[in-house]
Amino acid sequence: MNPVERVRRLVEAGTVAPEEGERLVAAMDRAPGRSPLWLLVNPFDRFGGGVAAAAGVVVGALGIGATRLGAHFDGFLDLHVSRAHVSPIRVALVEQVAAWLLPAALFWAYARVFARHVRVVDFVGMIGLARLPLVLAAFPVALLVPDVHALPIALTPALLAVVLIVLVSLGWYVTLLYQGFKNASGLRGGKLVGGLVAMIVAAEVASKLLLAVVF
Numbered sequence: 001m002n003p004v005e006r007v008r009r010l011v012e013a014g015t016v017a018p019e020e021g022e023r024l025v026a027a028m029d030r031a032p033g034r035s036p037l038w039l040l041v042n043p044f045d046r047f048g049g050g051v052a053a054a055a056g057v058v059v060g061a062l063g064i065g066a067t068r069l070g071a072h073f074d075g076f077l078d079l080h081v082s083r084a085h086v087s088p089i090r091v092a093l094v095e096q097v098a099a100w101l102l103p104a105a106l107f108w109a110y111a112r113v114f115a116r117h118v119r120v121v122d123f124v125g126m127i128g129l130a131r132l133p134l135v136l137a138a139f140p141v142a143l144l145v146p147d148v149h150a151l152p153i154a155l156t157p158a159l160l161a162v163v164l165i166v167l168v169s170l171g172w173y174v175t176l177l178y179q180g181f182k183n184a185s186g187l188r189g190g191k192l193v194g195g196l197v198a199m200i201v202a203a204e205v206a207s208k209l210l211l212a213v214v215f
Helices: 003-013 018-030 036-040 049-067 089-114 120-130 132-144 157-185 189-214
Strands: none
Touching: 049 089, 049 120, 049 132, 089 120, 089 157, 089 189, 120 132, 120 157, 132 157, 157 189
């Protein structure tokens, strides 16, 4: 639940007067770092819960579209491309479950240990929206990655572009995960940072295990 939603919930509950609620929301909009560009780093300040979860559905659909170009999301952090092997739709759907819904459940379970008020929908939205950089990267990577049949691999401008795109998308992805996890869980300090690292590792392992069991 993002800060704007929290204020509106307080207004609905009668804890905060409507005028005061509008003043607080306006103040959040004017706060430093709330420019449109800030949404690229932390969209969860404005979009959480059901809105973020709906965005996650769109991101998942884009991910399935990227698999038609040979992209494979075979893990929580993984993006591989094989134009010679396009995944069947069934495989693409399971990959989305492994990379999105399963990690969302793990992050929620961790946060639930420390905060009983956390909502599943916030974590579904958090992971779904945070995956946008990786999914967007899949399209240019699928088009640029060279078909490698032998070693050594030639260092071409296209390959350098692929490496740069992947590194930037992973950095952006982890940044969004941090911001989303902080917003959805309400955790701070060591519980937040340690939990983020632990859950990234757990989600990667769990997603790989799920795919191994299913396929």
